[in-house]
Amino acid sequence: MGKTVLWLILVAPLLLKGWYVDNFIYHYTGTRLLGFTQVLCNDALIYGGIFILLYFSFLPTIMRGLAAILRLAALLLFALYIIDYAIIVNFNTHLALGDAIKYADYSYKYIQQIYGLSDFGMLGLSALVLAVPLYFSWVRFKSINPYFKKWPICLILGLPLAAAFADNEKYAHAWIYKNVIDYNLTILSEAAPYSAAYVDNFSFQEPINCQTQPVDTKNIIILMVESLSAYQSRYFSGIHDWTPNLDAIASQHQAFKNFYANGFITEDGEVALLTGLQPLYPPSSYTDDGGTSFYSFYNIKDSLPNILKKHGYKTEFLTTADLEFGNTGVWAKSVGFDYIEGHDQPEYEKWERFHFEAAPDEALYLRVLDRIEKNKRNNFLLFIKTVSSHHPYINPETKEKSESAAITYTDKQIGRFYRELQNKGFFKNGLLIIVGDHHSMTPLKKAEVELYGQYKASAKVPLVIADGYQPASVENNQYQQIDVFNSLRGLVAGKQCYSDWNGVLFGAAKTSPKYIIHRRGDNRDMVSVFAENQEYLVKLDGDNTRVNSKLPAEQTVRQLLVEKVNALRIARAKWALTQSAEKSD
Template structure:
């Protein structure tokens, strides 16, 4: 170290880098104190063995140190980039006091937040906390109604002032810059190396060392767990939801998933793999699956809408196999894509489309590939959004997105993607490319225009662009109608099955936690030379669409899907799944079961018209069915049995 001669030697022995050690010491001290307090709070559920306590505090300290490395990054950057002469100014010392006050208040606020979260979930921060960061309006309102926020904030400000006052001598002595920029840069490189090691080598599974859940949770660090939850996008079903023994769940799911045309390939109690045998000659038809952004069933005149915003879809509905009782599994595009591609119930937390280790899954695209098709996912936006491109490219599909469209061929585009008419032009080219190669095609097309800001090319419809949702719906309807009309002039049209379905509804808000009317979506299967117009009014889940399409084609294959072929399913066995990130709904026999974190389950009689729900006495049989579906789906993905 080269001391600055303008400061006494004793003072120069310390320097600004010691500020990082002070900040880290504060964080670690508060983390350890928080861990002790939460341990005392949960004493009744903790196994107080020597190994548990040793692991709890040793592993906990390790995570505290890792979290300190992340947390001090802003301070390290500030020290690295701040000119040396500033540190010699008296005013700069007060800037440093302010920085410490800001970060210490944040740490204290986090400690209180951890207490509140633990009080409700008996857990460190997880995906629920990440979800809360998304729904800030509801969360802040709930906190204001539940806790004396003013008193808490005042107390935290007082505690912050007290801590800064106690630390003032140490901060003052360290607020000296004794290193040159070159020397600081070398130390910065070492620090970045440590961060990279933490990022790539450390995960939150290290703390899972005990059979006691409380111990494993206490061994974590709240801020680090929040970061890990954001990275992993997963809310562990087994930890937070009501469950039954895995062996019992899989015995039951094997009973419930069995259908007349299927038989299990082996006696593995944890496998749902079945051989599907459909009678008759296989129909090697092209399949064009259009998943429409935010297309609620109640937008269509066929479902009672009087605004006349879907004339093309309403016309097609009269010529198609129309499904009138279909429910989306979730409220986001990635959840719909999950249901349509891998045909699984929605597991809690984030969609599998966005999760790590989602490669090589058994998918609808893979079944078509096995039959000699070329499977394509064709998207009007950029494939990197919501991890869609990576997911489909690694699960049996060829990715085709807006990067394949030349600028001169784009009539209109916004942040989400190109206009739907340009998307369908691209899709037509891709379909013809595959058909001309001698292969049938399975093309999954994902639209984007029916999305805020509701903009599209002018003079296509009678509602100006950027007016409202109805205009966006009518434009998408126009684009689909134009696509079908142009396809009728193509040689491949007569041998093509057109499937039109929504990814989810336009809104999920309603009178109940899971308003079922906000999950109802349309489904049309149009192939005038093969399928006669008809209505299918049985209850159906979005995850049933894949097996139903394969059934219409008379395909025999080995399946790991959780979905049913609705035409082969015996009457009375219908069910549907609806969900948010946290609430998992199961519709069966006009009853709605909702599973929630903290192992809560409730039974309701839902109103399928206005979305309200009446709480009833627990239906134990249907609750166990709901648990079985969701628990086994989560188990299958977690244990890589969907691959």
Template sequence: MKLTHKIIHILQQSKYPFFVFILLCIQLIYMHYTIVTDKGELTTFAYLENLGTTLIDAGLLLFFPFLFINKRKYIYIIFFVLIDILLLTNIWYSRNFHAYFPLSLITEYNNLQGLTSNILVSISFLDLIIPFASIFALLIIYHKFQPNISWKNRLVTSFTFLGTSFILITAFFALIFLRSSTPKEKFIMPYAYTPLETTFRHGVFYYFFIQAWNSSSQHYSEEELLKLKPLFNAQSTGIIPEQNKNIIIIIVESLLSFANDLNFNGQEITPNLNQLKKENTYYNQHVIPQTQLGESSDGQFIYLIGLLPLKNTVTIVNHLKNKYITFPSLLKQQDKIKESHMTIPTGPTYWRQDNMCQHYQIDTLFSRNDYPQRQAMWLNDEEIFKLAQSKDIKMPQPFLSIILTASTHSPYNQAIEENTTFNFPKEYTQELQNYLINLHYTDRQIGNYILFLKQNQLYDNSIIVITSDHEAHADFLNLPPSLKHITHEIPLYIINVPNVIKRSSHDTIKQMDIFPTLLDLTGIQSSWRGVGRSLLMSDSIANSNREKERRENAQKISDIIIHSDYFKTYQRPNTN
């Protein structure tokens, strides 16, 4: 009878804390299911894992508050405010970057400049579930929790939830043992390649742990390094151009191949880009994006270094100080250019562009701070290209000029200018229509810039590369399922091609192929040629077993080089 009485007493004591526990579980589940929008790869067991780890997370989060907070109930307000901030930050971040919020970005608050509209568009009415659940929990705490609960009773309540968490954790490890997989195979390795799904399955505390582990642990073995090291270098085509030309790289924000062949009422969306196809231009509309959490910064990383970014973190934040072999540095070392500069629409510190330029070994960075009478937080594309023109014309030739655009950046809740030209199909969402109107505006600015180059005798003496940093995401465009395929490819234009590119413009290529292509177009002789395939590489070499193996292991090679800081720690490749 005494045992029964104690059990009943414990259950009565835990009744209202249990309601608070359930409300916190609802908040956590809402966050996870909101962040992982594509659940096609999740198994039934993954959903069960998510439920189990949610119970574990809630029990662990509430253990110390239940144990130590007694009379000072206002501390619960601080606790739930912090919980709400954590959950909503992850939800709103995921709607822009399709990932859980990386802890390494906590100090990157300056990157919110100019993103107010993105944040506002990210807010959904259903997100009220988070603060409302907290309010209900606080009402229970203030009106139902006894004011003077003894230490013994609080200890029993807290350890009831902690014990439940411990039992569930033990069950998970037992299942791992029964499935004959090690903790590393279950928890560590999957996060490297599927961080979103892995976090969904293993929960918040797992995410905190794995983020801390990622920042302090070696992610490769010496055996892996020795095995893949022979694949790090690639063969040059040996092509030497007749003269060194300016290299101009225009990275258009969220440029989709889909848009380039569209016309409505006889009016093209991108008439100027389409005109460039008819000139001495290699055009490929089947480029597969390979960016990860860093989005735009990842695009620059791929193009200027030739490596793929890490899948589970923002590469430039955690590994910016590494030593890299970069396209600008190779141009400078081999006397292909006299000067390099980059023009961006934001402030110089946004996404660490100033530090990135130093590590890419770009001589000068021009930003909105260099534009006279600037008004907005970001320059629009007309202002960007005017700023680029004013700098390009003064530079000693040959030079490297990199231009980043911004006017096609999400969100697409409004257009830059009024639509008086296009009669869009009914199936086009308002967001897609706005995107196409903005792209039409950007295309006009590219056309004006090309005209400037021609009028100032810079065009014929320049290799001009136009591509995108990454795709425009289907969620931002609010696309129906029938149109989601339009976001899968981005275009590549190479204008004034100095050598014949025999690779078919209908072939599917990847972002990683652009770096080695730039090296071959400019005659760079270096054993480091990135992890992709140059468009000038002959089929006989490209189809060799070694080259196939290099491409198949592109991500692993990139991961090892980045994590090991290979170019600093080990031998730098020959750049002569």
């Protein structure tokens, strides 16, 4: 009985991953067993490694110390597999080395928040997690089934044969059934550096057009809503009807139905909206801050807060999230915000806390309304970062745990906030921008893929611009998050500039960008580039960066896409070196 339980524990993660991935792929293709069989094939080598390590550790002739080392190695590999599976299910991506380094310092807090554990509870959990493998590694097993000795013959012959049937090129979302080691080796090219010779000889010129217009110093609120995605809205996609308040606001103002996030995490959205820079990071060594949040995007002098302050604005960054997560508070200060507050604001003490120690969105909006009153004597920029729609989904009012429940609550609070702004006369001289930070970290829906295509679907978020003096309109041309920055900068400067890569959202210079860059969360070594009627994939690989998808007809287009991506990453690498040199001085 005991051995059966151990076998079930050992194979359960493999079976669960196979079942999950099979359902994931079924959403796209309507095909069953493809995902399950590919998981078995891809993970055969990992499980083979686990079994072989365990086999040799149980041989009666092996030294006890060596046996313990082999069992610990097997358990670590098994733990790695389980963690990777959990990340796939929760965040729609694999466990990546860069992320492990980046979020390691906050993982303790995050586990506490998700499972409601005290420090004592975490201590007990840690002791249990450590005690079980240590006991298993050191204890001697008195009897070994004679059939156990035949294991390696089957495994050594069978598992490599199974792995030979893995097909990771045929299917567009094959990343999900790759094993964690293969995945990390594949995306390793993202960290490939540019050679000194390549950088020295590299040049890229981007033609920019500018148009003057009257200066307009409106009060500005950027409401960046966590995981707000087009598919959640009936108005923006017709797929779900979870956002009736947002839809009503969109129908009365300027709605952008072909709008894209430039990245896949909140940090990317913040970088794009507040600095106007594409959230493409330099090749990372995972050392010297290479794996840290906002790497190479600190101290941006031409950030939106710094630009607006020159025109007399007060700038504030408001959230109920823990500002230590991702070093958000330090970054916000570095890009020029006058005032920054997070979860530890005294006004939130009476509110129930959820993930990232955040009070619910209702509390955040009440706080924002208070800050508007305090800033009414001068022009202001308020950047609002919500949390309640973050995974794992829970409705703070009903405690229902589902995406639809969380988004419904989030939408309800957006509606209330908008009506309060109306009542206070904000729109007489105010601009409210409602935008998603990134597509939700959930598997793409089949309806999304059919509507937008497999690559654009993962970047599609709503954008609504509520301006009391502009009539209702629907924009179907493509735009992106960095265009929000670009347009607001031009609004207060009296000069709107645009190019093939930067658009303008409003005014006489309103222009759609020809190309949009999206940093992907599934294949980290790939960058999507969206043209109006075409999608390209650029493989990140240092000097050998290249277009990896169906090639455009013209060589000049291929060259343009690669040079633009390289120009962005080389610029960030140079900036990081400059910042590092200033620190050392």
